[in-house]
Amino acid sequence: MNLLRTIKSCSLRTKFVLPVSAMLILSSLVISGYLTKRQADSIRQELRASGETMIRIIAKNAESGVLFESKYELDELLAILSRFDAVTYGAIINKEGTVLSRFGYWDEKATKVKRFLPHVEPTDGLCQEFFIESSSGEEFIEMNYPILSRKEKLTRENLGLTGGLEGSVTHEKVTEEIGSIKLILSLAKVNESIAEARDTATLLMLVVLVLAIVILTFFVRVVTKPIKMLVEVTDQVSHGDLNQRVDIKQHDEIGHLANTFNKMIESLKQSRDEIEEYNRTLEERIVARTRELEQAQEQLIQSEKMGAIGQLAAGVAHELNNPLGGILGYAQFTLEKMKKSLPDKITSKDIDKYIRYLTDIETQVRRCKSIVQNLLRFSRASHIAEFEEIDVNKVIEDTITFVEHQLHMNQIELRVALDPNLPPIQGNAGQLQQVFTNLIINAMHASAAESEIKIISRYSPPMGEFDGAVELWFIDQGIGIAPENIKKVFEPFFTTKEVGKGTGLGLSVSYGIIKSHGGEIRVDSTVDERTTFTVILPVQKPSQKPDNRNEKLPGELSRSSNV
Amino acid sequence: MNDPNKKSILIVDDEEIIRNFLSEVLGEKYDVSLASDGDEAIEQIKKRRFDLIITDLKMPRVPGEEVVKFAQQQDPTSRVIVISGFSSLYMVSQSINNGACAFLSKPFSIKELMETVTDAVNG
Secondary structure, eight states: OHHHHHHHHSOHHHHHHHHHHHHHHHHHHHHHHHHHHHHHHHHHHHHHHHHHHHHHHHHHHOHHHHHHTOHHHHHHHHGGGGGOTTEEEEEEEETTSOEEEEEEOOOGGGEEEEEEEOOOSSOOSOOEEEEEEETTSOEEEEEEEEEEEEEEEOOHHHHTOSOOSTTOOOOEEEEEEEEEEEEEEEOHHHHHHHHHHHHHHHHHHHHHHHHHHHHHHHHHHHHHHHHHHHHHHHHHHHTTOTTOOOOOOOSSHHHHHHHHHHHHHHHHHHHHHHHHHHHHHHHHHHHHHHHHHHHHHHHHHHHHHHHHHHHHHHHHHHHHHHHHHHHHHHHHHHHHHHHHSOGGGOOHHHHHHHHHHHHHHHHHHHHHHHHHHHHHHHHOOOTTOOOEEEOHHHHHHHHHHHHHHHHHHTTOEEEEEOOTTOOOEEEOHHHHHHHHHHHHHHHHHHOOTTOEEEEEEEEEOOBTTBOOEEEEEEEEOSSOOOHHHHTTTTSTTOOOSOTTTOOSOHHHHHHHHHHHTTOEEEEEEETTTEEEEEEEEEOOOTTOOOOTTOOOOTTSSOOOOOO | OOOTTSOEEEEEOSOHHHHHHHHHHHTTTSEEEEESSHHHHHHHHHHOOOSEEEEESOOSSSOHHHHHHHHHHHOTTOEEEEEESSOOHHHHHHHHHHTOSEEEESSOOHHHHHHHHHHHHHO
C-alpha cells in the first residue's frame, strides 16, 4: 500500500523513466544472459566436436601402431595434438592398459569432480566424455575412444574348404578392441573466451542501456515539459490570472491539448469579463433602482400622510368650524349690540357681557390657531425630516387634539397616562404625530362604541450600555389581530379594513418612521380582547443622532413584533 | 322661562360655545331649551313639543340624523334646522330627506341664522 502510494505520488517523469528503465534492464539481462549462455554452450560443443573428430582420426590411424606396439608411429600420430591449444594430455593405451604413447602431462589424482557428459550429436556412439574439475579449480573434458582392429576372419567357407557355390569366397570382417585413446581437453581457453564474450555482451548491454535511458529521458522531457507548462498555466489560471497562455507549438496530442486549453482560457476570460461587466452595471442598476425605491417610499410616506389627512379632514373641518361658528356669531352679536345701544346707555352689565363674548372669541381663536398649527406640523413636507429635541408627551397631546373629536363621535373613551418625567428625545414631531395618529385611528377602527383606548408613556432610565428610552403603549379593547395576520401588520399594503378605508400603508410607514428614530414598534394582540402597540424611542446622547435617511419599508426587515 | 307667547326652540349641539351663542342670540325672541347630545334631545322631545329644533349632525352616541328622524316620528309637522361644521351636498340632501326644513353650515352669520329660524318658525 505504501509502495503504491509512493508510486502514485511520483512525478510523471519518474513514472515513465523508472518502469521503462527497469524493463530495459531486465530484458537486456535476460537477452544477454541467454545469448551468452548460448554462445558458451556452442563454444564448448565446438571444442568437444573438434576433440571428438581428433580422437576419432587418431583412433582410426592407431590400429597398426597398437598392433605392432610401434611407439614411434604412435608418437608421430599424437604429435598432431600439439596443433591444438586446448589439448592438455593425450595417451594411447593398449588392451592391457599400458600407455603406449603419451602427449603432455596429466595427473589422475588431481581430479576432484568427474561427471559423465552425453554425446554431442552427430556421434558414432563410441566416444565417452566426462567433465572434470581439478582440485586447483581448472576445468577439463576427458574423452575416451576405443581403438578397433578390423581383420578379416578366415572361415572354412572363406578358404573354400567346404562345398558351396563355386568361386565365392566371403570375407567376414571382425572388429576387436585393441586399445583406447584418452584425451584431456582444457576448458581454460574456452572459458576465457566465454568470459570475454560475456564481458563484451555486458559492456554492450550497458552502453545500449545508457543510450536507451538517455533517449528515453529526452523523450520523456519532450512529453513532460509541455505538460509541466500546462500545469503551471493551469495553476495561474486557477488563481484568477486569465491572461496566461500555454506556449506550445507542437502538432501532436499535447499541442492540440494546449490549443484547446488556450481556447478554453480565452472563453473563460470572455465569460468572466462579461460577468464583471454585468456585475459592474448591476451595481449601477441597483443604485438606480434603490434610488427609485427610495423615491417611491418617500412618495408612499407622503401619500399615506395625505391619506391620513384625508381621514382627518372631516374632523378637522368640524374642529375648526365649531369655534369659527362661535367666533363669527359672538363677533356679529357684539357688533349688533354695540351698534344698537347708545354710548351713554351702556351699562356695566352690558360691558361684562361684551367682555365675556370677546373672551370667548379670543379663546376660540386660540383654539383655531392651535388646530391650524397642528395641521401644519402634521402636513409639513418632510423629504428630509429634521430631527430636533422634542417632548414626546407634547406630541401625544397634540395628536389627541386632532383625534379626540373623532373618538368622541365613536363614543370611545380615551384615557391617557403620561409620565411627567419623560426626557426629551431627538426626533421629528410631525413624523411621530403621524405614527401616533395612525395607531389611535387604527385602535378606533378596531374598537366598538363605549370601549376604551389607553395611551401610556413611561421613561425607562439608562442601565449599563442602555441609554434609556421612552416607552409608549397604545392599548385598545377592540377586535384584535388574528395570529395569522399579526406578522403581516407592518408589511406594506397589508390591510384588513374594507376597501377605501385604509391604504395598508399606515403601519408600514409607522414602522419605517420608528426605525428611523432608532426605535422599535411591536404589536401584541388577543383576538376580541385587546391589542397593544408598543413604541420604544431611544433617548440619545446629543452626539448620537440616528441616520434618518435610511428609512426602510419593513417588507424584508426582521419583524420585531413580539408575537 | 316658559313664556307661552314665545315660540319654543330646542338647541342640540355638543359644542358648548355654539349652544351658548345660539341661546344668547335666540333667547331674546324665543323660549330656548338646550341639549348637549342626541340622547338628551330625544328625551326632551319625548316630554314636550318644540316649535323648532336646531341640531348639530356630528355628536357622540346619538347623532343629529337620529334626532331629526325621531322628531319627524313624534310629529311630522315639527320643524328642524340642521347645522354642521362639515357640510357636503350628501349630508344636506340626507338631512332634507330625513325631514329637516333647512341646513346651516358653520360658521354662519347671525343674519343667516335669524332668517332661517324666522322662516322655519313661521313657515
